[in-house]
Amino acid sequence: MSLVKLTIKGISYSQTQNGAYALILNEVDGERKLPIVIGAFEAQSIAIALEKEIKPPRPLTHDLFKSFADRFDIIVKQVIIHKLVDGVFFSSIICERDKIEEIIDARTSDAIALAIRFSASIFTYKNILDKAGIYLKGNPTETEHAAEDIDNILSDPETFGMNEESNQSSNTYSKYSLSELNELLEAAVENEDYEKAAKIRDEISRRDD
Template identity: 60%
Template structure:
């Protein structure tokens, strides 16, 4: 079966599961996307890895895994989303050490969080993309080059009315910066990411 390389297009609140997030992957040479529901912790971990401005004061679990692997000269060369059963994606980490290769099963959210730290490519099989993929239908000006900053609510729902209720919109820029520093100090990375997004929109 042929493999299709994917990239992270964005992360958004899930419109179907409360407290969850939707990670959207897009095929590099095409317009199909693969939406995957992930937990809040994994969403924060992926977002922090992609966002260079937010530095956690202590390493997250995926950062610890990366440090551990570096110390023992283990490298993740690629991540493969290899199976889809009842809406659940299964993934593998392809690991290499001293020329020897091992394949380890992993949750897809963890696998992608690690892929961002190892700069490892993400793949899935054509059959999975054909079965679960959807076509990206955003106008060109709404697609941003910086991965996770894409507003994905347009992909996952028909309305963005919740954005109008965002209390961050009522804060001044200075208040947003103060809240961002406080959120990082308190290791509240979900809030920090939302604050950073609002600051970016105003600059």
């Protein structure tokens, strides 16, 4: 299976699930985006890593991991989002020490937070991008929105947790037909509601299985 390189486009606050954020990954040499719903702590950690000038007074968990790895000469070479099951992405961290390569399973949000700190490349397989990627039309205000989203993350950290209400929300789209889901997906993308788009995309993916 061929790998597709991804870059980080930005982070969007969830309007429907309290304390959740959508991490938007860009296909390099392509137009597709890969939205991944993550928790507030991980979103904050990713945002801080992207903002090179922001230094927390004490190291965050991912900063501690980086310091630990540096001390023992462990290098994170790349991150691969290798599996998608029921809307959940699975990732691997490819590490190297003394020219010996190791593969470590990780949550995608943690893997990407570390990839930024190690300047490691992020990849996914083409079949995952074919299944879960969405197209987003260009918008001249996207940069402004991304900056606002990061400000929201840093100024309003919340605890992320799944509850009955959020579980019910994930089942909201089961009553729609496939054509209606595609229309809802297009509308969500147009409105830059990436977290909603990710849920609709997951429902469409379940229908395709």
